[in-house]
């Protein structure tokens with residue numbers, strides 16, 4: 001089974017947890033893509049939901065596929081959000097933001113009664129940190145902020161778009177990808193990063209995960225809670 005098939009299987013399993021009447025948060029990325037597709041199929045089969053999205057990409061896909069869509073400012077809470085991750089540790093803390101949507105993803109996760117993470121087994125790690133930690137920063141303060149990230153040991157690199165220009169998030173900000181090495185205390189790093197004034201947020205998701213649906217190469221699916 002290839003990586004895409006593994007992603008699809010985890011995504012489709014989580015999409016079965018959606019029930020009539022729910023407000024659903026849609027994640028971003030190649031795994032969340034499969035969840036959105038399956039949710040759209042279920043809507044066509046009669047499932048009645050409304051959705052909000054964690055990125056313009058996912059919003060566009062949801063609308064194209066006919067999923068009833070509302071803006072975040074029309075709702076007060078989300079029943080269930082399904083999203084991917086770049087790394088999941090043994091305590092179900094996450095690194096997210098490889099797709100650049102970490103801020104909106106964290107907003108949705110924080111507003112959700114249940115935040116379900118869908119991954120293939122390659123994303124499961126004992127300790128976070130092999131994947132560079134994305135940090136969303138305000139362009140106005142790039143130099144000062146990169147200096148502060150260096151002081152914290154993050155070795156930041158500004159993310160570039162395919163054309164070579166700086167990658168711009170849906171919120172008009174930039175991403176500094178940071179290498180902290182093994183992140184043994186993610187809660188403390190999260191707090192220190194978010195104390196830097198021009199850091200909008202970072203890709204550490206601490207204590208937000210309700211469940212992880214992980215698909216294994218042997219074809220099995222494991223639910224971690």
Ligand code: 5RP
Pocket residue numbers: 027028029030031032083084085086095096097098099100101102105
């Ligand atoms: C986007 C994300 C994604 O969920 C994360 O990067 C995983 O992506 P993929 O499912 O494509 O591996 O956080 O900002």
